[in-house]
Amino acid sequence: MNGGLELDTIDDKGLQKSPYHSEIEPVTKEERDAQVLARLGKKSVLERRFGFISILGFTCTILITWEGSLILFTTGLTNGGSAGLVYGYLLVWAGTISVFTTMAELASMAPTAGGQYHWVSMLAPPSIKNFMSYIMGWLVICGWQAILAGGGYLAGTMIEALIQLNNADYVPELWHGTLLFWATVLVAVFINTVTSTILPKIEAFILVVHVIGFFAVLIPVVYLAPNKASAHDVFTQFSNGGAWPTQGLSFFVGLVGNVFAMFGCDSAVHMAEEIKNAEVVVPWSMLTTTVLNGALGFGIVIAVLFVTTDVTAALSSPTGLLGYPFMQIFYDATGSKAGASVMIAIIIIMDAAGTIAFLATASRLVWAFARDGGLPGSRFVSKLQPKTAIPWIAVIITSFIACLIGLINIGSATAFNDVISLGVSSLYASYIITESFLLWRRLTGAIRSPTDVANDTGEANQLIWGPFHLPGIFGILVNAFSVIFGIIIFFFSFWPVATPVTAPHMNFSVLMTGSVVLFAIVYYVLVARKTYKGPIVEVTPYQLQHGGSLGMAK
Template identity: 45%
Template sequence: MHPLENGVRETISLSTETASDTDARELAALGKKAVLRRNFSPLAVLGLACTLMVTWEGFFSVFIFGLLNGGPAGLIYGFLFGWVGWAAVIATMGELVSMWPTAGGQYHWTYALAPPKSRIFLSYITGWQSVIAWQALCASAAYLTATSLQGLIINSQNSYTPRRWHGTLLVFAIISVCLVFNTFLAKQLPRVETTVLVLHIVLFVIVITVMTVMSPVKSRNEDVWTLWLNEGGYESKALSFFVGLITPVFAFSGADGAVHMCEEIKGASRVVPWALMMSILINGTTGFAMLIATLYTIGSIPAALSSPTGYPFIAILSSASRSTAGGTALSALIVCMFAACMLGTLASASRQLWAFARDNAVPNAARLAHVNETLKVPLAAVLGTAGVSCSLSLINIGSATVFNAVVSLTVAGLLGSYLIPFSLFFYKRIKYPAQLTPGPWSLGRYGVWVNGFAIAWCVVVMFFSFWPASVPVEPVNMNWSVVLWSAVILFALGFWGLHGRKVYKGPVFETGLGMGVLHEA
């Protein structure tokens, strides 16, 4: 039996060179060699998990979609629905990473849980969804940061005329800085993530204090808790509400980022689940508090929606601070957090690509799977991910609509990569519970209910993530994510037939411990 099938935890007699600690032994039991530097402490992992989501900050960036479809009341109840759903998703994810703590994440879990006849194929499809979604997420995070910077300039300099190529150049600059931190300064990344965690909380206190104390406008209770809007033109407010769910869903995206870094985390099988659950608690609490504060100080909703900056939060903060300079300064703090999020996003996206390459699932796998011996990072995968983000940003010069179509793939791709292993996990824990050996972190008897709810929530949210923000639908407002997600699936199927089935045999068993090895590295 392959060790991935039951999450074996037996202590294996290995040399010091092969497995010098518990983490390396656990990784070796799953068939993988420890080749990356394990220097992420629990606090650094928590910082990584929190700042990959940047929920209270990220919520500002997609605020407009929830205001159009749902309005203030829709944003509040949609946030609560999204928070509960993501908590179930992350709890299920925590159980799986505790059992199989590898950088591969979803595709590794799928291989471990699927029936023998279909495990290789399902693992391959899951892996491509996750890899492409993370590449799109990295590109969209860079673009969000760049265009937010443009918004700050627009807000403070009336003479500035924004151009799309300005945003692309800013993407190049942001990616370049992130590259330095993910290569030459990679050893310091855990300290940076710890510092960013502190900023994540301190800046929350600063921004929410300024908004609630200084704002000249205070909305009525009924305008916050019971005002529903349907500016997207849908037939009913209920349908509009579900379309607007993309706002809270996107604000929590990136939840699995810490999973892909787990081979660089001390005590990964215990620490990663803890960090994931703490991050959803911290981000959910701060995000909800900031949402309520924003709705009470928003002032004129049409004015916020029509802000020339392209981001309503800049207009809201300018109004709350009673000055353009103050609003620009507060907004700059949020944009700094967007940039900090990019550090972890580039790291996680590159590790997902590296893990899939390590298992021979992508072209030029040997090069992408190589780990630089000096830096202890998968340098080719990091550079490749940065290159993809920069290349995709060039699309924005020709058409912002086409670029937005690419980045809209993020939510659907991530949720799709969760659904397959979650469904297999749910089936196996009901039909064959004896075949599952829980990891150090487990939900126990409540796991099956949480798992089931996570699946149902993912299906609902993924379905409505394909809907356009407004009707009637035209090319400029079309939500292209359904087209892009379908294209990813078709690409994975086609590439499976042409290449994958010849080289991909599931996660490569590298350690050669003689435990029913299916295939050697």
């Protein structure tokens, strides 16, 4: 699995093999990170504050899988029922592992904040690489922008539902949710700017809350629940609440809820230029997150299904009608509004913490794409805060757009949900395209071993495997499965939840995704094709080895 680990071998004298020269050279860890980034044509200008534990906390917070599984409980229960939710979760978990294992290979090969759009520029045929890279940049940025808006929205509306649980006279309004959404985003802005230097410590602390919070919810719910469903009911009872022609079709429609709770691990990639030893830490943090969060999520799903003896009552409860039946399930299990409220508060806090990480990820993407000239006003957008080396303008722009999106919710919650569903379709489109190009390149033998220095040209963006690499047929099968799984999820991300389909309940995410692609194509043809030439090469490995500036942040 770890072919090419020679790149990371340091002897007891602090000497390390250069990836482009066979002789032994003294290289510090900081210089090594700069060398890796130089392979991609980039200077190291961001402060590398994150280590393995802090970025693991960051990615676990992005996924918040056990929390998200509860938040999005309704989707799987409506289409699939308890059994569909269980087996659908396992399928999505396996697919997600394959997707992010493939992404981990790419992250090890090219750990850059640009992620997918940079990878496509490296992997696509020369005749279309600039065009595909540009479209990919817009897809990924819009996808993460939608995820940021979704995180703030969920936090705001969950607070409304919690108030409803404790005060039956409260009448939630759409604008209440928007104001709470804005408050959540403003907190995320504060932490990403004013306290940005301690963000890694915050993320490490959140990782602890994430794990402890799991047990703080699981144990009371299971222990205090007065009644429990049978194993037969949990593992064999399917439901077709969407009235689809077949149960199988209903099952696939219901997969999207589990996908929402388990995607976005590429966030670590977009933080790569702020991570020490990124070519190793990023891929392993992605895989560790997917396995750890998947296990916690599966545990909470099974537990809650066993204590939910009346699914219909949970769905039709006041909190269920607001989209959060798990709150009623907590109350029914504990018999205490105070106890249920504490457990619900843990989930709200974790979602708000996720919004902090969503903003960090989205802003790094905006900054990286602007650095490469992919956005209007790129020179201004790509500016860094001098003292902290934080892309503060990108943070402000990203959060401002999210707050504007929040206004849509005041007019129509359905229209707003269609906007935030753009997250799944856009990111999975980027996964499919990028991983397809990788599969093509590895099948044609275009990606060289890191030990193959004989054919090295000293240029940037060469196709060379990184330290994390699945060799041979095993890697090919994982890549192929990830592409097939991605296509299935992408296809069903456009489906409505029930039939007959009416305008208020139509899933317009296909329109949103298509609009993003169409805009990117038109803008590229009219403007960007003259200015965007793919990721800009700021420094080559050859220049770095022969006196070029490391460009490292101080």
